[in-house]
Amino acid sequence: MPDPARSLPPAADAPAATETLYRAHSGWLLRRLRRRFGVEVAEELVQDVWLRLLGRPGGGAIRSPRAFLLTVAARLSMDQARRARPETRERDDEIDGGQADQAERLLLKQIVREMPPPLRDVFLLSRFEGLTYESIAERLGVSVKTVEWRMSKALAHCAARLRD
Template sequence: MTDAKELKPEAAEGLNGLYRRYAGWLDGRLRAHVGADQAADVVQETYLRAAPYPSADIRHPKAFLLRIALNLVRDESRRLKRQRESSGGFGQDQSESASQAEQMMLKQIVLTMPPLYRDIFVLSRFGGMTYPEIAAARGLSVKTVEWRMSKALEHCVARLDD
């Protein structure tokens, strides 16, 4: 037997409406904290945690959802920190120095990129922005952003092959 409780129809509708209204916004906010790849997972977990609360009782849905999401991010960060500490640092020196070397190499490659491509590359890869968001922020078409990003990636590949 499971401990999971079935949602009442009105609660499911409220949660569905909450998701449709704020999931995109929450995903965008989380990208700054966890990156684009983990943001979707945190959004899903946030709505699982929000499910038991009646939507009619939620006065400030954005604040409510963001608080749950940031708590999840903080909990995961603490869990990873405890895991690193409990491993006793075994093998960390080598992986940290390799990571630092990779970061330095990436920084050098990015700095050698023409500014036209570098701007798009940095906003996408480090800023977590989507191509449409970059296009809107820079007053460009999405096709132009895609083209510049492809040129930036070609630059990276060419430098890595050297």
């Protein structure tokens, strides 16, 4: 029998698959996010992760559940930070995420500042200014494929740092 901590079958029955995922990884996810964001933010974020997964349509197998859960949590935290920010802030201030928790802001700032400048520029223009890849390519004077490549590298950087 396969180890549920290693992979999960396709989510044909999303609630059952989510329950299996929850039983296998909820404690680990909460501990991991507490270290990053603090108790209150982590508990809310974990709850949001499970709610997001309940709405997940059936699809392919999840090969690496822990990496998948961290990715969902990272995206949710970035979405929360983006929604909380005032539209009038300067680009560096946008990283702060408005009223987001201080630990979350510091982690996000650190992760973004560690990126090489070309990756950071694409990431900020896409995630914080809401530009399309075509608009970013035009603004930076590069091809759309270059923007796509840089964005994939920036997201991989974020995922790797969140796994640390």
